[in-house]
Amino acid sequence: MTTPYPRAFVVGHPIAHSRSPLIHGHWLAEHGLPGRYERIDVHPDAFPNFVRSLRAEGWVGGNVTIPHKEAAFRLSQVLTPRAERIGAVNTLWFEDGRLHGDNTDAPGFLAHLDASLGAGWPEATGLAGGRATLVLGAGGAARAILVGLLERGLDRLIVANRSAERAEGLTALDPARITAIPWDSVPARLPATGLLVNTTALGMAGQDPLTLDLAPLPGEAAVADIVYVPLETPLLAAARARGLAAVDGLGMLLHQAVPGFFRWFGRTPEVTPSLRARIVADLGGHG
Structure with missing residues (x-):
């Protein structure tokens, strides 16, 4: 499955609360880049098959959140030293034909x-x-x-x-x-x-x-x-x-998103006051 633009995701269970689509959507618009970033709810039982089908489904990678970070660690073909030390992965991408995993929370x-x-x-x-x-x-x-x-x-x-x-x-x-x-x-x-x-x-x-x-x-x-x-x-x-x-x-939520955006969309975005204000507004203004 191929698309004319890169497609990335955030996967979890549940996932409706995730602000990651707002963050990455803001950066895609800011840089004028073609791309999509989507929420996907996957039950833990289905997660291994979801990961194995990423290439076939046309995904360039994505973020992993609760409760899948340890499973993503086990399913990654190449791990960064940091991810190995933490034992959990929150960022996946393809490089040289293999699925790489990192933990950008640190x-x-x-x-x-x-x-x-x-x-x-x-x-x-x-x-x-x-x-x-x-x-x-x-x-x-x-x-x-x-x-x-x-x-x-x-x-x-x-x-x-x-x-x-x-x-x-x-x-x-x-x-x-x-x-x-x-x-x-x-x-x-x-x-x-x-x-x-x-x-x-x-x-x-x-x-x-x-x-x-x-x-x-x-x-x-x-x-x-x-x-x-x-x-x-x-x-x-x-x-x-x-x-x-x-x-x-x-x-921490905003800054951990930067490395993944670079892996999937090829630009290093900045955490700006306008991005923060947008997320704070989405949280109900509790800033």
């Missing part, structure tokens, strides 16, 4: 930190001087973010999760640089924390808030939350109230 998170805090944030937050990064949660997003922070050269990473066993599992990424702590030990670690990252669903619309007193954090610390509905979570509101730098979850 560089997407770091690019958003750079854009929000400035490239010197490890120094500004005290991370370069011995303070720790404290990551809350131990799911796939936490794993990707830890890999990104390791790639950036940070060497004091702490992970806390309600399930201590899952947190311990993440230390295998780099036992010399990652430490797991019990959830109830988080407050005691805040005075020596330069960057606090929430990767849990706490604070998301419909979920319980993340109740954490941020008073012990140093004044130079930054707080990041990967939740973007709402954009201003209770955690970020508390950080701003304390005068701390606050990094919302929308930027």
Whole structure:
């Protein structure tokens, strides 16, 4: 099956909530490129056959979201070193006749930190001087973010999760640089924390808030939350109230999309204020 223009997708189950078509549609229009980017709902049982038929169906690649990232990892013929380390794939494309897989959540998170805090944030937050990064949660997003922070050269990473066993599992990424702590030990670690990252669903619309007193954090610390509905979570509101730098979850979503767009459509797009404003408006203006 051939088409006169490149066709890419985002696949998940469910998928109706995905903002990826808006992001890539914005860039296609901005660059005046022919192409399509579509949502596809695929049940986990049907996902392997979906992936195997991509070339025959005329797809150039696409994004993979919950619950298919680990399956995409297993089905990719060529993996980037980052994807191998994370154990999950969110971006697929064809190159030299083979299906390649990458995980762009890690560089997407770091690019958003750079854009929000400035490239010197490890120094500004005290991370370069011995303070720790404290990551809350131990799911796939936490794993990707830890890999990104390791790639950036940070060497004091702490992970806390309600399930201590899952947190311990993440230390295998780099036992010399990652430490797991019990959830109830988080407050005691805040005075020596330069960057606090929430990767849990706490604070998301419909979920319980993340109740954490941020008073012990140093004044130079930054707080990041990967939740973007709402954009201003209770955690970020508390950080701003304390005068701390606050990094919302929308930027990670926008920046992780850049590498895939380049693979499928041949241009490197930019995350601009107009793109952000468009997505915020679609979220109901919760910016």
